[in-house]
Amino acid sequence: MERIDVQLGERSYPIVIAPGLLSSGEQWIRRLKASRMLVVTNDVVAPLYLQATRRLLEAGGKRVDELILPDGEQHKTLATLDSIFSHALSQDLGRDCALVALGGGVIGDMTGFAAACYQRGVDFIQIPTTLLAQVDSSVGGKTAVNHPLGKNMIGAFHQPVLVMMDTSTLSTLPEREFAAGMAEVIKYGVLWDAKFFHWLEVNALALKSQQSAALAYAIRRCCEIKAEVVAQDEREQGVRALLNLGHTFGHAIEAEQGYGVWLHGEAVAAGMMQASQLSEALGWLPGEQVARIRQLLLAFDLPVCGPKGMSADEYLPHMRRDKKSLDGQIRLVLPREIGRAEVVSSVSEPQLRAFLARV
Structure with a gap:
């Protein structure tokens, strides 16, 4: 297991990198203060890793809700963002919840932005499942959605509290996505x-x-x-x-x-x-x-x-x-x-x- 810390004072957080983290990383979840977690993922990643993620979070002592969104950059919009807010509100999630981004850069960016805005800011966790998200977009707290006139033009800086990279997830990544x-x-x-x-x-x-x-x-x-x-x-x-x-x-x-x-x-x-x-x-x-x-x-x-x-x-x-x-x-x-x-x-x-x- 590799650990890298992003040093940002009180907003510092660990990046944890290892194969099999989805089945062995519950100790990292137990450290988090949120008691309820909303896992946001898409319809490609969900059949592969949603149940393992749910088991991981529950093993860490958390109550888990889930939301499955359509896959693709074309869905990285304000309308999709609103669906995250609507789901969180319908489940009576309070300011003590955390949002969990399970997927690639699109899911990570949207979930992070939703966390930055929901009830003026709640915690979020990155569980990136693509190479691009693991090496870049899941780290650093840049969150956003697209606008027809420009990419990532509506967003916020909002750091995660934890980034968990299970490198085993790359085995299911299509060749084009890996490249x-x-x-x-x-x-x-x-x-x-x-x-x-x-x-x-x-x-x-x-x-x-x-x-x-x-x-x-x-x-x-x-x-x-x-x-x-x-x-x-x-x-x-x-x-x-x-x-x-x-x-x-x-x-x-x-x-x-x-x-x-x-x-x-x-x-x-x-x-x-x-x-x-x-x-x-x-x-x-x-x-x-x-x-x-x-x-x-x-x-x-x-x-x-x-x-x-x-x-x-x-x-x-x-x-x-x-x-x-x-x-x-x-x-x-x-x-x-x-x-x-x-x-x-x-x-x-x-x-x-x-x-x-x-x-």
């Missing part, structure tokens, strides 16, 4: 840790075949980086913005193509490649390193370009609404070298338009 999660893994190497990026290059085949030791190390290292960054900058006023590498282009792809058409990790992969190519065009990132990023993405069958025919006129409105933008000025996270990235606002819209016309 999408690897985009976020690669992102950490590009923006923060050159040694980790090299390790990913060397261990690509082991990871793709989901060898347990390699997978466990990758998850742990991503969580260590995320915990370090969040501890420095909880509300994304500085260094945490670097974790959005690939997301300004990627969110534009998701919103323009229709939520769920491209998986989030697929859009991040394409966006990371676009950010790398733009950095190269500006004379910052060496071409040899751009090629290495491209090859690592391709090793996991991830896209390395945006949707065919998507124009600058389709990208730019979404990019202007990006959460990093200030005073209407687009800010981008660009890699300066593998292992180091910067938030820049010096790229003008004409430059972006010319770049997008080429890629």
Whole structure:
């Protein structure tokens, strides 16, 4: 069992990583103050892991309610959020309850946002079952729903009290979802840790075949980086913005193509490649390193370009609404070298338009 602590003073919490946690982690549940818990999941994850989660929570001494939502990014909406509130109210859940997010990033984001809002804030627990959620979205307290005009534009910072990662759940993950999660893994190497990026290059085949030791190390290292960054900058006023590498282009792809058409990790992969190519065009990132990023993405069958025919006129409105933008000025996270990235606002819209016309 691995434990990583996110250090945020009185809001600090543990990330626990191990295979089989859903059947052996009740000691972590007993430590939580809530006596009633609402498990929020979706109709794909529920048949696989809902009963095991219920048994875990009950073994930890909790009363358990459950809510099963439809699966998919297209359901990450205010209407779905309202259904969580309605269910919690209908079950007379008070401020001493906790919401449990069982699933991937969509469930985690919505459940966390519901917990931030319900009765002005209740506890929540993350039990991520996808690679993308385990390495990224379940850690750090960013919660949100989508709007037709922009991804994750309505939300709150609300930290979980516990993150439990049962790595055994990845055995049921479809190949496409696993690959999408690897985009976020690669992102950490590009923006923060050159040694980790090299390790990913060397261990690509082991990871793709989901060898347990390699997978466990990758998850742990991503969580260590995320915990370090969040501890420095909880509300994304500085260094945490670097974790959005690939997301300004990627969110534009998701919103323009229709939520769920491209998986989030697929859009991040394409966006990371676009950010790398733009950095190269500006004379910052060496071409040899751009090629290495491209090859690592391709090793996991991830896209390395945006949707065919998507124009600058389709990208730019979404990019202007990006959460990093200030005073209407687009800010981008660009890699300066593998292992180091910067938030820049010096790229003008004409430059972006010319770049997008080429890629």
